[in-house]
Amino acid sequence: MSEHSHDHAHAHEDAPAADRWKHDGVRVIKGDQLDANTAQTPGMFRQAAINHARVGAQKIWAGTVTIQPDAKTGVHHHGELESIIYVLRGKARMRWGERLEYVAEAGPGDFIFVPPYVxxxxxxxxxxxxLECVLVRSDNEAVVVNITDVDPVERPEEVYWVDPIHKAPGA
Structure with a gap:
């Protein structure tokens, strides 16, 4: 690393605001330095790369998620947030709609866009x-609104993609 490269996670609070970009401008987060200090539950492993705590991001969250075979979330939406999922490995299936009547699948190299309130x-x-993915959300706050009064076309199976923001149906 050059003398001007920084791998720290703190801002230079003592620097004048106009000069902070010199110390806290572009940041590189190495793939082996992701933060597993996120919500973790059986069936899913999430790691943060970019968020407020790590780099001071104000309007975006990015990280990775690995979902075990056959795991599914309950029905939910993310309020005003937009989400992008990039599939690295595996086979993702997304269901959406009032009864989850629409379906699309994505594989390695594919992007999935989830609009607000869907x-x-x-x-x-x-x-x-x-299933291994990169996840990007349009805000740092994890907004999840669980929907319990949906009779989905494809029922969740016994293994749920459940964590503090994705609750099991009936929980």
Whole structure:
């Protein structure tokens, strides 16, 4: 690293605001330095790369998620947030709509866009292999509105993609 490269996670509070970009401008977060200090539950492993705590991001969150075979979320939406999912490995299935009547699948190299307020369910469509993705959200706050009065076309199976923001149906 050059003398001007920084790998720290704090801002130079003592620098004048106009000069802070010199110390806290572009940041590189190495793939082996992701933060696993996020909501973790069986069936899912999430790591933060970009968020407010790590780099001072104000309007975006980015990280990785690995979902175990056959894991599914309950029906939910993310309020005003927009989400982008980039599939690295595996087979993702997204269901959406008032009864989750619409379905699309994505594989490695595919992007998924989830607009604000769209009721949806994320599914690892492969019964044998984990699904690995990069997730980007349009805000630092994890907004999840669980929807419990939906009779989905595809029922969640016994393994749920459940964490503090994705609650199990009936919880």
């Amino acid at each position: 009721p949806h369910q994320e599914i690892n469509a492969d019964p044998a292999e984990p």
